[in-house]
Amino acid sequence: MRVLGIETSCDETSAAVVERDNNSVRLRGLTIWSQDVHRIFGGVVPELASRAHLTAIAPVVEDALQQAGVTLAEIDGIAVTCGPGLMGALLVGVAWAKTVAWRERLPLIGVHHLEGHLFAPTLEMDDVTPPFTALLVSGGHTLVLDVPTWGEYQLLGQTRDDAAGEAFDKVGSLLGLEYPAGAAIEKLAATGNGKRFPFPRPLIKEGLDFSFSGLKTAVLRAVQKSDNLDRDRADIARGFQDAAIDVLVTKTIRAADEFDRSLIVIGGGVACNKALADAMVAAAPPARRRVSVASPRLNTDNAAMIAAAGSWRLMRGERDGNDLEARDALPLPGLIRSSEVSA
Numbered sequence: 460m461r462v463l464g465i466e467t468s469c470d471e472t473s474a475a476v477v478e479r480d481n482n483s484v485r486l487r488g489l490t491i492w493s494q495d496v497h498r499i500f501g502g503v504v505p506e507l508a509s510r511a512h513l514t515a516i517a518p519v520v521e522d523a524l525q526q527a528g529v530t531l532a533e534i535d536g537i538a539v540t541c542g543p544g545l546m547g548a549l550l551v552g553v554a555w556a557k558t559v560a561w562r563e564r565l566p567l568i569g570v571h572h573l574e575g576h577l578f579a580p581t582l583e584m585d586d587v588t589p590p591f592t593a594l595l596v597s598g599g600h601t602l603v604l605d606v607p608t609w610g611e612y613q614l615l616g617q618t619r620d621d622a623a624g625e626a627f628d629k630v631g632s633l634l635g636l637e638y639p640a641g642a643a644i645e646k647l648a649a650t651g652n653g654k655r656f657p658f659p660r661p662l663i664k665e666g667l668d669f670s671f672s673g674l675k676t677a678v679l680r681a682v683q684k685s686d687n688l689d690r691d692r693a694d695i696a697r698g699f700q701d702a703a704i705d706v707l708v709t710k711t712i713r714a715a716d717e718f719d720r721s722l723i724v725i726g727g728g729v730a731c732n733k734a735l736a737d738a739m740v741a742a743a744p745p746a747r748r749r750v751s752v753a754s755p756r757l758n759t760d761n762a763a764m765i766a767a768a769g770s771w772r773l774m775r776g777e778r779d780g781n782d783l784e785a786r787d788a789l790p791l792p793g794l795i796r797s798s799e800v801s802a
């Protein structure tokens with residue numbers, strides 16, 4: 460089955476073609492057009508994002524089809540991110556997908572953006588199959604999930620304030636780095652001394668929830684106190700990254716222990732952080748546990764992961780009609796909150 464994926468939930472206009480054969484899914488073409496227009500505003504401007512998606516979507520899809528060496532006539536289904544995300548941005552992708560699916564008489568499936576992030580590693584590894592523990596860390600979300608089977612997600616922990624990526628971006632702005640700052644902080648931190656700024660590890664001792672706002676405030680104080688930020692920048696970045704990673708890894712391992720899972724999947728933009736993946740591997744000895752992370756371009760927002768998740772749902776016979784709607788606060792399908800699960 461050959462599926463065209465569309466992703467427009469935030470500031471990336473992306474299209475991809477994947478081929479699925481049962482549990483094996485492979486990437487045939489992927490185009491990601493990152494909207495540069497937001498850079499000068501230090502964050503995504505929703506109205507500008509919608510307009511840029513409108514301009515870009517047709518050529519982006521054309522490019523992905525060309526890479527795959529196919530035409531729309533050779534596509535078996537369309538998968539599109541229908542939430543969560545920026546409403547106006549989502550609407551562009553959903554309207555486009557609905558129109559083309561109707562015109563070409565193709566099956567259509569709406570995909571939850573986070574389910575897409577969960578499927579990303581399956582594009583590169585056939586052995587990423589449930590059950591596993593998942594850490595989803597992006598600019599908008601920080602979740603720990605237990606995944607007993609595809610399509611069933613038990614929410615074990617989430618952030619009580621900022622998302623992990625948001626914390627990287629805010630700390631980046633305090634350090635005078637451009638948005639989004641995650642990759643720049645990782646680069647700086649690699650040259651920094653982690654001992655100079657031992658920042659707090661919020662909530663590390665208890666439960667599976669996260670909190671990053673206190674850590675961010677601690678960084679703010681360190682920046683305000685510094686009499687030479689050029690000298691301290693890399694050390695502060697390192698102190699922050701070490702603290703954030705320590706919390707993310709500790710909670711994920713705690714969840715994997717609780718459910719006795721031997722596979723850990725890390726997804727979302729922050730999963731591009733090599734220090735995070737390395738720390739997870741170090742904390743989960745390979746003899747006992749495998750850690751799976753997709754390549755960076757499949758971890759930040761992209762349509763390949765949407766096509767991977769959508770093709771799995773299409774393969775099961777799921778279909779959406781022309782009444783598919785974009786929803787900015789869409790709940791993950793198949794989500795069970797731990798409080799709803801009997802002990």
Ligand code: KG4
Binds near residue numbers: 596599628643729731
């Ligand atoms: O998944 P994503 O592309 O978009 C959302 O769905 O939010 O994630 C973007 C986030 C940004 O906050 C960015 O700073 C962060 O991922 N990020 C990183 C790294 N690369 C991207 N954070 C830490 N280290 C990185 N190397």
Ligand code: ZN
Binds near residue numbers: 728
């Ligand atoms: Zn994302």
